[in-house]
Amino acid sequence: xxxxxxxxxxxxxxxxxxxxxxxxxxxxxxxxxxxxxxxxxxxxxxxxxxxxxxxxxxxxxxxxxxx
Numbered sequence: 001x002x003x004x005x006x007x008x009x010x011x012x013x014x015x016x017x018x019x020x021x022x023x024x025x026x027x028x029x030x031x032x033x034x035x036x037x038x039x040x041x042x043x044x045x046x047x048x049x050x051x052x053x054x055x056x057x058x059x060x061x062x063x064x065x066x067x
Contacts, residue, residue: 025033037048 033048034045037045040048042048042051
């Protein structure tokens with residue numbers, strides 16, 4: 001399927017609605033995270049990161065509401 005101007009327009013419109021989170025880790029840290037994600041059965045590193053962030057946010061919110 002060819003990449004045409006219309007597809008690019010749709011993609012750019014979609015991407016405007018999103019924010020990007022980027023960070024760098026040492027290779028040995030990445031290997032550790034990747035192994036944990038695989039062991040837990042995550043389909044992608046992205047999903048692993050998102051769930052880890054969600055868990056942390058949830059714990060913080062519970063802690064704040066308990067105070």
